[in-house]
Every structure is written in structure tokens, then in C-alpha cells.
Amino acid sequence: xxxxxxxxxxxxxxxxxxxxxxxxxxxxxxxxxxxxxxxxxxxxxxxxxxxxxxxxxxxxxxxxxxxxxxxxxxxxxxxxxxxxxxxxxxxxxxxxxxxxxxxxxxxxxxxxxxxxxxxxxxxxxxxxxxxxxxxxxxxxxxxxxxxxxxxxxxxxxxxxxxxxxxxxxxxxxxxxxxxxxxxxxxxxxxxxxxxxxxxxxxxxxxxxxxxxxxxxxxxxxxxxxxxxxxxxxxxxxxxxxx
Numbered sequence: 001x002x003x004x005x006x007x008x009x010x011x012x013x014x015x016x017x018x019x020x021x022x023x024x025x026x027x028x029x030x031x032x033x034x035x036x037x038x039x040x041x042x043x044x045x046x047x048x049x050x051x052x053x054x055x056x057x058x059x060x061x062x063x064x065x066x067x068x069x070x071x072x073x074x075x076x077x078x079x080x081x082x083x084x085x086x087x088x089x090x091x092x093x094x095x096x097x098x099x100x101x102x103x104x105x106x107x108x109x110x111x112x113x114x115x116x117x118x119x120x121x122x123x124x125x126x127x128x129x130x131x132x133x134x135x136x137x138x139x140x141x142x143x144x145x146x147x148x149x150x151x152x153x154x155x156x157x158x159x160x161x162x163x164x165x166x167x168x169x170x171x172x173x174x175x176x177x178x179x180x181x182x183x184x185x186x187x188x189x190x191x192x193x194x195x196x197x198x199x200x201x202x203x204x205x206x207x208x209x210x211x212x213x214x215x216x217x218x219x220x221x222x223x224x225x226x227x228x229x230x231x232x233x234x235x236x237x238x239x240x241x242x
Contacts, residue, residue, distance in 0.1 A: 006198040009054040016045050021106050028113055035113045036092050043087040055200030055242065056190050060089060062207035065181055070139035072180040074169050074224060076232050077148035078156060078188025085205065086146050094138035096131065096147040096168065131168060132175045139176055147172065153193040156186065156236050165225055170217050179210040182224055184231035186239050200242035204235050
């Protein structure tokens with residue numbers, strides 16, 4: 001039954017995604033807010049299909065900490081779901097993403113249109129400077145910056161020894177002088193990375209207490225990791241996977 005439910009959702013997910021990308025491709029010629037609106041409708045549709053076909057619900061906690069303007073959102077990353085939910089729960093987010101994704105036809109063009117922050121991981125310190133410049137422009141427009149501090153998806157239960165935090169989030173913290181909102185989640189239990197299987201239950205995403213600007217780098221990094229990792233372990237422990 002799990003396999004049937006998973007395959008049904010996967011089919012709907014790809015059909016919906018292709019339909020939305022093709023339908024909104026003309027928006028590339030319109031003001032970028034039109035594409036932002038389209039991204040939000042796509043993400044809402046995925047959440048609906050996920051709930052209807054695979055029995056995966058979503059719970060958002062800590063909304064009192066959700067940023068309403070220029071701030072850094074530093075989130076755990078366990079599944080593809082983590083890359084789309086921000087279009088629903090944040091207002092016009094600027095997401096830090098791999099530069100390679102810009103090469104994807106139409107999708108990559110839409111990311112350029114909505115001014116996502118593309119990072120060339122092979123460029124070293126030059127990439128950090130470019131990322132900071134783009135992030136500063138986004139914050140000045142009142143947009144929240146979304147970054148995955150570990151740089152890629154991690155499996156539930158994997159600690160920082162398996163996938164350490166990358167220097168990008170500390171560079172943004174030091175260069176932008178805005179609060180950092182840590183985020184924990186348990187999406188990898190229901191939408192596992194590199195798998196087609198989808199498991200029923202409730203994905204929980206939790207905004208945590210913001211870290212104010214101005215802390216020394218090492219103190220900031222230790223505090224960020226402690227808040228995210230401890231909250232993540234708690235969310236994974238309470239999850240009920242069906």
C-alpha cells in the first residue's frame with residue numbers, strides 16, 4: 001500500500017510541477033511578483049497533493065519567531081519538500097541555492113527572475129563575496145534570506161560530524177548584521193532523500209528563537225548548531241511514521 005500511495009503522489013507531483021512550470025513560463029516577461037505568486041501556488045498545490053494522496057500533513061510551529069522582513073532563516077535540510085515550503089510560509093524569500101540549478105530550462109530562468117541567490121561552490125571566497133552582495137540587496141528590499149547551513153540534504157539522525165555546517169551562514173551573519181532565525185524540521189522521515197517512497201504522518205517545521213546580530217563568530221556558530229540540532233532530535237523523536 002505504501003508503494004502504491006507513494007507512486008501515485010510522485011506521479012501527481014511531477015504532473016503538477018510540469019504543468020505549473022509551463023503555465024507560468026509567460027510570466028518571465030511580466031513583473032517578477034507574478035512569478036513569485038506562481039511559485040506560491042505551485043508549493044501550495046504540492047502540499048495539497050501530498051496530504052490528499054500520500055497522507056502527509058504539515059504542522060508549522062514557532063510562528064511568533066517567523067521573520068516578516070530582512071533576516072536570515074537558517075534551516076535544517078532533509079528533503080525536497082524543504083525547498084518549496086518557504087514559498088508558502090515566507091513573503092518573497094530569497095533562497096541560497098546551487099548555481100547549477102540555474103541551468104535547468106524554465107525553472108532556472110524563474111529562479112533568476114525571482115532573484116534567488118545562486119552560489120558557485122567551486123569559486124571559494126569569491127562565491128562568498130558574491131553571495132553576500134546579493135543577500136545584502138535582498139535584505140535592503142525587506143526579503144528574508146533562506147539558507148541551509150549544511151549545504152545539502154542530510155538524513156534524519158545524521159549529526160554535524162557526518163555533515164558539518166558550512167561557512168556561508170556565518171558569512172551572512174557577520175556581513176548583514178541582521179537576526180538569524182534557526183529552523184528545525186523532520187521532513188526526511190516522510191519524504192526521504194534519494195528515495196521514491198513517501199510515508200504518511202505529519203511533517204513538523206519549527207521556527208526557533210532568533211539569534212541577535214553581533215555575536216562573535218564561534219559563539220554564533222555554536223549557538224546555531226546547538227539550537228537546530230537539539231530541536232531536530234526532539235522533532236524526529238516525537239514523529240509518528242505510518
